[in-house]
Structures are given as structure tokens and as C-alpha cells.
Amino acid sequence: MDSDDTSPLGYDAFRRTCPSHTVLEMLASKWVYLTVCALRRGRLRNGELARKMEGITPKMLTQTLRVLERDGLVRREVFPVIPPRVEYELTELGQNLAGLLSQIRSWAEEHAPEIKDARARASADHGEMAVAS
Amino acid sequence: MDSDDTSPLGYDAFRRTCPSHTVLEMLASKWVYLTVCALRRGRLRNGELARKMEGITPKMLTQTLRVLERDGLVRREVFPVIPPRVEYELTELGQNLAGLLSQIRSWAEEHAPEIKDARARASADHGEMAVAS
DNA sequence: ATCGTCACTATCCATAAGGTGCCTATATAT
DNA sequence: ATATATAGGCACCTTATGGATAGTGACGAT
Numbered sequence: 001m002d003s004d005d006t007s008p009l010g011y012d013a014f015r016r017t018c019p020s021h022t023v024l025e026m027l028a029s030k031w032v033y034l035t036v037c038a039l040r041r042g043r044l045r046n047g048e049l050a051r052k053m054e055g056i057t058p059k060m061l062t063q064t065l066r067v068l069e070r071d072g073l074v075r076r077e078v079f080p081v082i083p084p085r086v087e088y089e090l091t092e093l094g095q096n097l098a099g100l101l102s103q104i105r106s107w108a109e110e111h112a113p114e115i116k117d118a119r120a121r122a123s124a125d126h127g128e129m130a131v132a133s
Numbered sequence: 134m135d136s137d138d139t140s141p142l143g144y145d146a147f148r149r150t151c152p153s154h155t156v157l158e159m160l161a162s163k164w165v166y167l168t169v170c171a172l173r174r175g176r177l178r179n180g181e182l183a184r185k186m187e188g189i190t191p192k193m194l195t196q197t198l199r200v201l202e203r204d205g206l207v208r209r210e211v212f213p214v215i216p217p218r219v220e221y222e223l224t225e226l227g228q229n230l231a232g233l234l235s236q237i238r239s240w241a242e243e244h245a246p247e248i249k250d251a252r253a254r255a256s257a258d259h260g261e262m263a264v265a266s
Numbered sequence: 267a268t269c270g271t272c273a274c275t276a277t278c279c280a281t282a283a284g285g286t287g288c289c290t291a292t293a294t295a296t
Numbered sequence: 297a298t299a300t301a302t303a304g305g306c307a308c309c310t311t312a313t314g315g316a317t318a319g320t321g322a323c324g325a326t
Contacts (some may be wrong), residue, residue, distance in 0.1 A: 014167060014185055019246070022245075025163050028165075034147060052147060054147060054149045070251065072250075100237055101237075103233055104157075107233055112144055114226060115152070116152050122202075
């Protein structure tokens, strides 16, 4: 019996030494999510990405793009012009992933109200002693 | 078409103040992924979860479960017996999410080899000077 | 001549992740 | 009597990460 939802090829993200575990670690980043979603529509330049992702610092943007490039999800193209021009686009693998991540993003947007309520209830349950008579 | 993949209700995960952005931040955690996936099949006890998720410390497990409980994805049930017995299960909202996260997990397991190769190529490209004749 | 653009790089600091050990309470097993 | 299992809480510590700030080089605009 497969003890889990283990994939048929012996990969198991629950095992820390499994390559799929490290893939999951890489994906478990807010900025990876957003960057992949942002590039879903087509190639973008560094500055365009920075403007799209409110709050991201240049450092995090570069770092995230380097990771995505290293893992073969994003292709980086440099135009040797002045001022420098660099464009990023999803590889086929990246496109493939983007579909799933967009679903997560849509889920987050759809269920944000419920979760906000749940959080409010949770903090009310803890803070009520302070307000109680 | 709308300028982005923005959801129809004005929620936009790209905006840092949007509730959906904080939801995405919460989801962007390796342990949240795995915990939700682990609970997908049904309720589990703390110890069962700990054994299933290789490498998680009791501290991180508790912390993760508290967050999931706070956000209404997990329900915690305490049985007042000795030795203590506590069970965790997904709420309906959690079940809903689990489907998506499982897809991500499956994706990670399916594409782990490709990504491993991409990483190997990347480090070869950087380390080749050391090995080159 | 100085400012801004562009795509970074480097540095610092605050926070978070993660590890370790010790504590609770009691029923069961040895 | 001692040890184990259970599900934590609590305190302390080290390391990794996130985020903020500033700098770089070459140019174009003002």
C-alpha cells in the first residue's frame, strides 16, 4: 500500500532527502509565487516586475529571479545595450507551474474574507479577557 | 481583458495591503504545505503528524498547527484523557485548499528530476572554471 | 553639471526559522 | 520504583532569511 499520496515514482515530498522536498522548499516563497504569476502573461523586464510586485526590494527580486533561473523555470535574456535591458520569461516548465500557482493565488483572493474573519475570531477569543468585565 | 489575473472582487495578491497577500504569505511555508497534505486523508494526532513529516521539530509542528487553526483551515479536538489525546482535521475550507496543495506537491514530485538537472547544470556553469583543463 | 534610469551589487539589521533541553500530568508497562 | 508515552509549554541559543539602505556604471535628459 502506498502509505500516502506518494507519487508512483518513489518521490515523496515528506522525506527530507527527496529532491521533491527541496523543490517544495523552493516553491514555498511568497515572491516565487508572485513572480511566476506575474510572468504568466509574457516576458517582463526587471523594472516592470518590480513595479508590479508592490513591496519587493531589488535584492529580493534579483534573488528570486536567480533561483527561478537556476531551477529552469525562468529564462533570462540580456540585451547588450545602454542602458541595460534584461527580460525574463517563463520556460515551458515555468508555464506549467504558473497554472497551478495562479490557482493558489485565486484561492487566496477568493477566500481572503473567510480567513480574515477566522483570524478576527481567533484574536477575539484570546483578547476577550482584557475586555471582559 | 483585465490588466492582470486580478480576481473579480477587487482582491489582488500583488498589493501588499490586500488581505489575499497575507493569505499567500501564510501559505508560503513548506510546513503548511506538508501539514495540509498530510491531513488530507483524515484526522491525525500530533505524534502521527510528527512521524509523517520527517525533519519537523515539535516546536514547528505546534506553531504550524496553531496558524492553520487560527486561519480556520484546521480543527483541533482535545480529548481529556490520560495520556493526552489531541486530533487535528481539516475544515471544509482546509479540504478545499488541500486539493490545490496536493497538486503542487504532485507537481514537485513529478518535476523534481528536471529541476535537479537544471540545478546541476547551473552549478556546473559556475563551477566549470575549477574543473576546466 | 547634476539628476534620473536601469539592472543590478553590497552591506547592515531585525525578524524568523530551527535546534536543544527541561517542565507538566498520569496511566501503563517493566 | 522506574521508565515510557503523550502533547504540549517555556526558555535559550544559533543560523538563515527578509527587508531596508546605499552604491555602481554608463548614459540620456534637463
